[in-house]
Amino acid sequence: MAAAPERMPLHHRMLASVGEPVIHVADTVKGIMRTFALTLHYTLRGRKRWDAIFEQLHEIGNRSVIFIAFTLGFLGMILIYQAGYQAMKITGDLQLLGGLFLQLLLRVFAPTITAMMLATRVGSGMAAQIGSMVVTEQVDALRMCAAQPVDYLVVPRFLASIVMSVVLTIFAVLVSYLAGAMVANTAFGVNFYTFFDMSFVGWFDVNICLTKALVFGATIPVIACQAGLIVTGGSEGVGQATTTAVVNCSLAVVILDFVISGLGYVVLNLL
Amino acid sequence: MASIEFQGIYKSFGNKHVLRGVDLAVEPGEVFFIIGQSGAGKSVLVKHLIGLIRPDQGRIFLDGVDVTDLSEKELYPVRKRCAMVFQNSTLFDSMSLLDNVALPIRKHKDVNKKEAREQALEKLKLVGMGEYKDRFPSDFGDGMRKKVAIARALTLDPEYVIFDEPTTGIDPISAAMVDKLIRHLADHHGVTSIVISHDLRSIFGIADRIAMLYQGKLLLDGTQDDFKNSDNPIIQQFITGNPEGPMEV
Numbered sequence: 001m002a003a004a005p006e007r008m009p010l011h012h013r014m015l016a017s018v019g020e021p022v023i024h025v026a027d028t029v030k031g032i033m034r035t036f037a038l039t040l041h042y043t044l045r046g047r048k049r050w051d052a053i054f055e056q057l058h059e060i061g062n063r064s065v066i067f068i069a070f071t072l073g074f075l076g077m078i079l080i081y082q083a084g085y086q087a088m089k090i091t092g093d094l095q096l097l098g099g100l101f102l103q104l105l106l107r108v109f110a111p112t113i114t115a116m117m118l119a120t121r122v123g124s125g126m127a128a129q130i131g132s133m134v135v136t137e138q139v140d141a142l143r144m145c146a147a148q149p150v151d152y153l154v155v156p157r158f159l160a161s162i163v164m165s166v167v168l169t170i171f172a173v174l175v176s177y178l179a180g181a182m183v184a185n186t187a188f189g190v191n192f193y194t195f196f197d198m199s200f201v202g203w204f205d206v207n208i209c210l211t212k213a214l215v216f217g218a219t220i221p222v223i224a225c226q227a228g229l230i231v232t233g234g235s236e237g238v239g240q241a242t243t244t245a246v247v248n249c250s251l252a253v254v255i256l257d258f259v260i261s262g263l264g265y266v267v268l269n270l271l
Numbered sequence: 272m273a274s275i276e277f278q279g280i281y282k283s284f285g286n287k288h289v290l291r292g293v294d295l296a297v298e299p300g301e302v303f304f305i306i307g308q309s310g311a312g313k314s315v316l317v318k319h320l321i322g323l324i325r326p327d328q329g330r331i332f333l334d335g336v337d338v339t340d341l342s343e344k345e346l347y348p349v350r351k352r353c354a355m356v357f358q359n360s361t362l363f364d365s366m367s368l369l370d371n372v373a374l375p376i377r378k379h380k381d382v383n384k385k386e387a388r389e390q391a392l393e394k395l396k397l398v399g400m401g402e403y404k405d406r407f408p409s410d411f412g413d414g415m416r417k418k419v420a421i422a423r424a425l426t427l428d429p430e431y432v433i434f435d436e437p438t439t440g441i442d443p444i445s446a447a448m449v450d451k452l453i454r455h456l457a458d459h460h461g462v463t464s465i466v467i468s469h470d471l472r473s474i475f476g477i478a479d480r481i482a483m484l485y486q487g488k489l490l491l492d493g494t495q496d497d498f499k500n501s502d503n504p505i506i507q508q509f510i511t512g513n514p515e516g517p518m519e520v
Contacts, residue, residue, distance in 0.1 A: 052365075055365075136359045136361065137357040137358065137359050137361045138359075138361045138362075138363060140318070140323050140355075140357065140361070141355075141357055141361035141363075142363075143323060143343075143350070144321065144323075144350050144354070144355055144375070145374045145375040145378050145379070145423075146347045146350065146351070146375065146378040146379045147374065147378050148343075232284070
């Protein structure tokens, strides 16, 4: 079997090398869309398992607070230091620093970096947990009990992730902004009253921020759980699923960030 | 008429051809053992019956009804009639033993939680685990978890039970108890059992009929005596456990 590709003509092999990843991507997207459709179906029509939802709220939310606080806090400090340093060199005027930073945080950094962190911490965990259940036949056992794996495993994570993604993003904005304010004050002497300038921020920025948080929160568990549900081949397969989950979630966050930003400028600006 | 029939089942995973045209029939009320080397496709074959795996080619019949192409929802009644005890105990770690056993009752029979728990407790008592009903699977070893998995499989009073290596990894006393239970289900309740096993003591202790798979095909389907008296060197090597012989490892 292994020798078969060697006998293929060169142009066949070239076509295969292009076609194989295309088919792989198409299959992955198809699987994710199917899982998403089933998740929506059971979210709307299935019985809510509140104990499982609260467990996931704790797992996704409470256990990510420190991680998000550190990541976004340091990011805020770095960004303000870099921006302040450049502004000092070019114009010497730092009074717009806080206002523009808040706008940037709301539009891009807070929802996107929070989602990336959730993809890393939570997405990999979901894929590993569900992948392990697949290889130990627990998912088959669920199906034998007339319980749909998507209903039982994905829906609680989906609902909890949407809620906690929004909560953590708001938390991330606050932490990052406060950390930035402290650096602006200590490194460049910008007073807090000048830094906490809300004049650049409008409903557009808030809407974009919350929309992104909500969409990312819905996307991460679907992609991660899908990676877990299709695991084959034991512990090696579980390892691959966690990698796949983080890579696919990160890619989806970046692509959706671009799409929502683009649509936001077009749609929300028209309203 | 056989109650379970596999006709010309082929199944591959990528380049690996696991089943290459298996024909098998299981009669009502018998204890039917499927034996063979690890990786011979025994578990893969039986999972076709309950729709956990779909064949590449071939048909599966349950009481004369073709179940090969049923949808997930159409398979629910089939899974209610055919329970499975998996190779791993497959208990859900987040649920107590009682809730594990009550889950299929709640889902299949759509009864309330209290009623499901009462029925589940009876089954737990049947396997001697009633007193541990509120404990969690992680508190127990493989043998006790397997007993609970058997209780869960029996909750819906199935007509058919598939046991995937039920005595693997458990002590000889518990293994003998499992064998006795399988025989009891067949003799007193008319339950048809398909048992996947390597355990020669079980095979030659309780089997009505035995089928051996080798390299994705059926090598022999017969009684205990047919196997003991077979002059096929592969069968003899398997039942004597001889490391030297024609069987490819």
